[in-house]
Amino acid sequence: MFGKIEFSTDVVIVGSGPGGATVARELSKNGKKVLVLERGHDHRNRFYYGTYLGALRYSERMSLLFTEEGLNIIAPIMVGGATSMYCGCAAEPPGWLKETYGVDIEAEVKQTMDELSIQPLPEDLRGRASTRIAMAGRALGYDWFAQPKFVNPQKSEQHAKRFNCQATCMLGCRCGAKWNAAEWVFEAVAGGAQLVQGARVEKVIIEDGNALGVDGRIGPRRFSARADQVIISAGGIGSPRILQQSGLNQAGVGMTMDTTVMVYGATGEEGTGKEPPMTWSWESPDTGYMLSTLTDPWLMYPLAAVRKGIRPALGWFQWHKMLGIMIKLKDDISGGIYPDGKIRKPLTADDNQRLADAYRVCRRILVEAGAKKSSIFMRPLIGTHPSGTVRIGSMLDQNLKSEINGLYVCDASVFPEALDRPTVLTIIGLGKRLAKHLIDT
Numbered sequence: 001m002f003g004k005i006e007f008s009t010d011v012v013i014v015g016s017g018p019g020g021a022t023v024a025r026e027l028s029k030n031g032k033k034v035l036v037l038e039r040g041h042d043h044r045n046r047f048y049y050g051t052y053l054g055a056l057r058y059s060e061r062m063s064l065l066f067t068e069e070g071l072n073i074i075a076p077i078m079v080g081g082a083t084s085m086y087c088g089c090a091a092e093p094p095g096w097l098k099e100t101y102g103v104d105i106e107a108e109v110k111q112t113m114d115e116l117s118i119q120p121l122p123e124d125l126r127g128r129a130s131t132r133i134a135m136a137g138r139a140l141g142y143d144w145f146a147q148p149k150f151v152n153p154q155k156s157e158q159h160a161k162r163f164n165c166q167a168t169c170m171l172g173c174r175c176g177a178k179w180n181a182a183e184w185v186f187e188a189v190a191g192g193a194q195l196v197q198g199a200r201v202e203k204v205i206i207e208d209g210n211a212l213g214v215d216g217r218i219g220p221r222r223f224s225a226r227a228d229q230v231i232i233s234a235g236g237i238g239s240p241r242i243l244q245q246s247g248l249n250q251a252g253v254g255m256t257m258d259t260t261v262m263v264y265g266a267t268g269e270e271g272t273g274k275e276p277p278m279t280w281s282w283e284s285p286d287t288g289y290m291l292s293t294l295t296d297p298w299l300m301y302p303l304a305a306v307r308k309g310i311r312p313a314l315g316w317f318q319w320h321k322m323l324g325i326m327i328k329l330k331d332d333i334s335g336g337i338y339p340d341g342k343i344r345k346p347l348t349a350d351d352n353q354r355l356a357d358a359y360r361v362c363r364r365i366l367v368e369a370g371a372k373k374s375s376i377f378m379r380p381l382i383g384t385h386p387s388g389t390v391r392i393g394s395m396l397d398q399n400l401k402s403e404i405n406g407l408y409v410c411d412a413s414v415f416p417e418a419l420d421r422p423t424v425l426t427i428i429g430l431g432k433r434l435a436k437h438l439i440d441t
Contacts (some may be wrong), residue, residue: 001219002166002219003165003222003223004223004224005196005197005218005221005222005223006220006221006223006224006225006226006349007035007098007213007224007225007226008226008227009033009034009035009194009223009225009226010027010033010034010227010228010229011023011027011032011033011034011035011227011228011229011230011231011438012035012037012214012227012229012230012231013035013037013040013231013233013352014037014179014201014214014230014232014233014234014239014242015037015038015081015231015234015235015238015239016036016038016079016080016081016082016182016185016195016229016233017062017080017081017082017083017181017233017235017411017427018082018083018159018424018427018428018431019081019233019410019411019427019428019430020036020081020181020185020231020233020410020414020427020431020433021036021081021181021182021183021184021188021410021431021440022100022181022184022410022427022432022435023184023231023233023410023431023434023435024036024147024183024184024188024193025185025187025188025191026185026186026431026432026436026439027091027113027188027434027438027439028188028189028191028192028193029153029191029194030220030435030439031105032143032438032439033192033194034188034192034193034194034410035186035193035194035196035215035227036185036193036194036196036227036428037196037198037199037201037216037225037233038078038079038185038193038195038196038197038198038199039077039078039198039199039201039238040058040076040077040078040079040197040198041078041197041198042078042079042080042182042197043056043057043058043078043079043084043237043240044079044084044172044182044208045173046081047441048190048297049172049174050168050169050171050172050173050174050342051168051171051172052168052171052297052299052300053076054171054172055085055171055172055359057153058075058076058077058078058083058084058085058359059074059075059076059077059239060076060077060116065343066343067090067335067344067345067383068342068344069344069345069346069347070268070380070385071259071345071381071382071383072138072381072382073257073382073383073384073386074132074236075235075237075386078182079182079185079195079197080137080180080181080182080183080185081181081235081257081426082116082181082235082412082423083150083178083179083180083235083424084172084180084181084182085170085171085172086168086170086178086424087170087277087278087294087331087422088149088150088151088169088173088178088179088278088311088421089147089148089149089150089278089281089292089422090116090148090149090150090422090424091112091147091148091281091419091421091423091426092109092393092425092426093105093425093426093429094419094420094421095285096417097416097426100416101327101393101398101416102347102394102398103392103398103430103433105426105429105430105432105433106431108396108428108429108430108432109425109426109428110375111148111427111432112425112428112429112432113148116179117152118148118149118150118217118425119148119149120146120147120148120149120271120279121146121149121151121153121276122153122363123146125141125153125158125276125279126146126275126279126280127272127274127275127276127293128270129267129269129270129271129272129275129281129293129295129323130195130275130279130280131279131280132269132299132323132369132370133272133277133293133323133325133365133366134280134284135369136139136365136366136368136369137282137291137365137368138368139368140364140365140368141203142361142365143282143287143293144280144281144291145280145281145283146280147278147279147281147425148237148290149282150178150180150357150424150425151177151178151276152177152178152179153177153419154177154287155175155176155177161379162347165338166275166295167272167274167275167277167295167297167298167419168297169276169277169292170277171236171297182196185424185432190276194391196284197217198218199216199217199218199223200216200217200218200220201214201215201216201241202214202215202216202217202242202245203215203216203244203245203246204230204232204242204243204246204404204430205226205409206246206247206404206407209404209405210248210318210406210428211227211230211405211406211407212227212228212230212403212406213225213226213227213230213341214227214230214242219418220336223389227290228376228406229406229438230407230408231408231409231410231434232247232390232407232408232409232410232411233409233410233411233431234411235386235411235412235413236345236385236386236387236388236389236411236412236413237275237386237389238336238369239251239389239390239409239413240252240336240337240389240413241337243402244337244339244408248395248402248404250394250395251337251389252337252338252339252389252390253334253336253389254278254333254334254335254336254388254389254391255333255334255335255336255337255343255345255386255387255388255389256329256331256332256333256385256387256388256415256417256418256419257331257384257385257386257387258328258329258330258383258384258385258387258418258419258420258421258423259328259329259331259345259347259351259355259381259382259383259384260326260327260329260381260382260383260384261326261329261355261377261378261379261380261381261382262294262304262324262326262329263324263325263326263327263359263362263366263377263378263379264295264305264312264314264315264322264323264324264361264364264366264375264378264379265320265322265323265324265363265367265369265371265372265373265375265376266318266321266322266323266371266372267369267370267372268321268370269321269370270304270320270321271295271320271321271323271324272293272294272295272298272320272322272324273295273298273301273318273319273320273322273324274320274325275293275295275415276312277292277293277294277295278294278326279293280292280316280344281293283420283421283441287354287357287358288329288330288354288420289327289328289329289330289354289357289358289420290327290328290330290420290421291325291326291327291328291357291358291361291365292325292326292328292361293324293325293326294324294326295319295322295323295373296379297326298319301315301316301319301322302316303351304379304380304382305377305379306312307379307380307381308377308378308379311377312377312379313410313424315375315377318375319434323366323370323371325362325365325366327354327355327358327359327362328384328419328420329351329354329358329418329420330354330418330419330420331345331347331348331351331418332348332350332418333388333417334347334349338388342433343386347381347384354412359378360400362376362378365374379441382391385412385413385418385419385423386413386421387413387414387415387418387423388412388413388415388416388418389413390402390413390414391416392414392415392416393412393416394416395409396408396409398413399433399434399437400414400430400434400437408434408438409426410427410430410431410434412427414430
């Protein structure tokens with residue numbers, strides 16, 4: 001009924017999250033003809049953005065995406081990708097990325113931190129309850145630190161009363177205080193790049209070991225985008241699926257998730273739910289997990305708590321008095337993304353041991369912070385950072401290049417191990433490094 005849409009460009013980028021947005025911005029600034037294909041749309045100016053309704057509209061399967069083991073995964077499908085639904089944390093890359101895998105992005109990370117004025121929130125915006133948890137941790141010998149953020153505190157203060165963001169901040173920043181990769185996508189567009197929304201890429205066009213572009217659909221119409229270089233930035237789940245459909249069968253074999261869980265305890269004072277998420281953190285490379293202050297948004301809390309039983313579910317009525325600590329595991333590579341559409345991510349014995357150790361630490365800190373021992377419980381696990389599905393050292397070289405000439409991957413899927421920390425700053429650093437490589441070659 002409709003003719004095929006044809007595009008021709010220097011570089012085609014599939015996905016507009018922090019990886020794709022960064023590469024698009026850097027290449028367009030340097031005169032490259034860039035086409036960005038995004039499966040979702042830009043929802044930031046819609047009335048529902050940053051609300052529970054919005055989270056249902058722009059997350060994959062209406063936030064009902066689960067592994068075979070029942071691990072819930074929230075995957076935003078929209079311009080800006082993961083930065084549309086994140087806590088705005090800017091954690092520097094782990095040292096092992098350079099030391100073990102030879103990927104040095106220190107200069108790119110520093111440049112990004114300067115560009116975006118990355119720093120912790122001012123003391124008065126970190127939250128009293130969150131600070132109480134951090135001080136309790138310090139009293140027990142755990143050196144909690146103020147978490148650096150992709151947040152403009154002036155905008156946060158200006159709009160706090162109007163939007164009453166609280167924990168719903170992670171559903172989308174309605175006041176524009178939190179940096180979103182969509183900002184760099186539209187910088188690229190202003191510099192000459194083309195953005196096509198609603199484009200579902202199905203496969204990479206490969207001939208004689210060379211990537212020639214991508215094929216897919218825009219609504220009912222098929223399209224083909226021819227390019228000298230193809231960059232897949234569709235995320236830890238989307239990227240391996242596209243590569244599998246393109247004949248690269250190693251994609252999706254094994255994955256990490258930075259598997260996450262919240263530990264709660266009721267106190268007689270105001271809790272962490274009405275405070276910005278993840279303002280304080282603690283980490284140690286020896287433990288294999290990270291801790292941060294965090295509480296599920298009010299409406300999402302009972303959906304998690306009810307799976308743990310009646311008593312935790314009844315805690316919904318005390319949500320405003322709950323103290324929350326997030327555990328983020330450095331989980332082992334296991335499971336994977338399968339051609340039949342299934343996602344599997346079993347925890348290993350070592351994963352379970354790290355989780356048990358982290359839970360004991362959280363209990364001690366919560367009690368020290370004033371929580372009642374009898375009220376403490378751990379919610380079901382969630383998958384926050386699907387990654388490691390197209391790994392450096394396995395499918396990609398140090399420059400993120402695949403075995404196919406002209407085919408690169410740039411998103412969380414390239415991590416050779418679980419990061420055990422927020423991923424966005426690392427992905428941006430990788431994007432800047434890849435752009436330099438492409439410009440130089």
